[in-house]
Amino acid sequence: MTEKILGLIPVDWRFELTSLPYVRKIIKSRWMPFLPIVLNLSVFTIILMAGFVGGVSAGNYNFGIMFVWIVWWLLLMMVMVPFFSRIWCMICPLPAFGEWLQRLGFMKVRNKLFGLNKKWPKALKNMWLVNFLFLGTTYTTGFLTTRPIATFILLMSIIIGSIVLMAVFEKRNFCKYIGCPVGGFLGLYSNMAVTEIRAKDPQICKDHKHKDCVIGNEKGHACPWMILPFDIGRNTYCGMCLECFKTCPYDNMAINLRPPATDLLVDKNRGLDEAWKAFIMLGIAIFFFLIMQGNMGFLKDWANAKTTEGYLTFVVLHSIFNLLLIPGVFFVFVYASRTLGNKEIPLKKLFTNFSYTLVPMGLIAWIAFSFGILFPNSSYVLHVISDPFAWGWDLFGTAHFPWTPFLTGVMPYFQIGTLLFGLVLSLDIGFKISKQTFQKRDEAVRGFIPIAAFLTAVTIFLIWLFTG
């Protein structure tokens, strides 16, 4: 019998969005994703200018800060990742210069890429580097989200870094393993998405020996993300660049609608790097809440580097909390699960597999956190679109729109509802993973209980933290 997500939608249910002729025609055009990248690049040009011009002024009236840390971040966490997987990577303008340099052109197909085309070391083909990169970036959250110049420096570093590193390493190694701070969590959380890119009929790919999607042809590039498009098990490393749609001579690629979180049930290629990514993301959601929406002034002073000692304390505590404390507490519950379930199951396997229950919990925690940004602060956006460089413009007549929080009175209900839904989904995924991991069903039931207790405790903690 086919399993169902939340007891409602069969895990293998799919609706092929690209079966709609116009959708397929758009996806197969070489204008996709070039056009959205160029449009996005024009917005990022304004962001960069505003960041540079804004200097160290208050970020809440700066276009760069508002569009990166309010508009982009909220869209990313609340819309793009849960609904459209890594669609951001499809339209991201930051590595575009590096990629155009590799291809020595904008839209033309050139499979012999310019540059040194070095292979990325096999030992580093995982999320560890981006885990530390992202954690390191969050040390500067106090500056990034409040000082325009800090956002400018971050974005310019990514652009310049991508040009240099993409001239050295082949294809999208920069995005996948090296330099994108958000690439890791986009990959992990895209496992939650209700969309996917997959081969329509695996047998067609199996019979087709030439594998155009891997080596490229005159219609499209070899997969820039260096995956096997005919065998995408999970969304993690598919950057949705759409090249496989162009190269496939059998039109065998599809964008499917599917139930949420199905990739978390793929018992293949799970690893501790992704486990730690899940811990780090959950921990950062908690720490960010304390800094941005909490009432402890000393913590804000630490993150704001009011004193060097305070800032270093913040960095150390933040690191210990994310890298050791959360995994440590989780380990205790996993140990209890093994004790109750089956002591012959390797602890590492149990720890790794169950860590994927924190993916829905983490994404949902970020969505609940984002409500606390959206409702009180989004009115600033109306101001900055009219006067993006603080030069006294009033392009849309909204430059003097006052700060107006909306729905903040009912915001806690949105947060609680979201977190409880996250608990239900995490428990559902948790038991399915338990059944995969333990050999017998009664073992799976017993082994599930401590994990369910952990997930419930985290949810109660988050409800208390956010709303209590």
Added chain:
Amino acid sequence: MKNSMKILIMVLVLLAIPIVILAQTEEPKEKVITINAQQFSYTPGTVEVNRGDRVTIRLISTDVHHGLYIDGYEVSTDARPGQDGSLTFVANNTGKFVMRCSVTCGPFHPYMIGYLKVKPDYRLFGSIWLAVGIFIGSILLVIRRQKP
């Protein structure tokens, strides 16, 4: 199946008892609270009152121009150094409400936050009750499915 449901209902009822006990409130009072605002926090960071209290907040700024806006109550005031602000309201809505600075006061301005807690917090108790209920329900569900 029936036994599982009975156990679930009994557990939820038992869990509800402390909520009812905790929900007992004191008589409404007149409360005057002084809050000091300084980049980028309020002191005290949390103000606790009971449902029905008539609350007057006196806002004192010790550095720059600050504001104070209370989510849910949608009331606000502001203060400059030497020029205090004040607001009064009846705490009819229970739960935790965020107090935010409403005047741009520096880089961390959007993060200048305090809490108003109006007891008893039915919302928090109810949410915890639901989360525990979901936990127990899920365990019962997987145990029930296990039986032939």
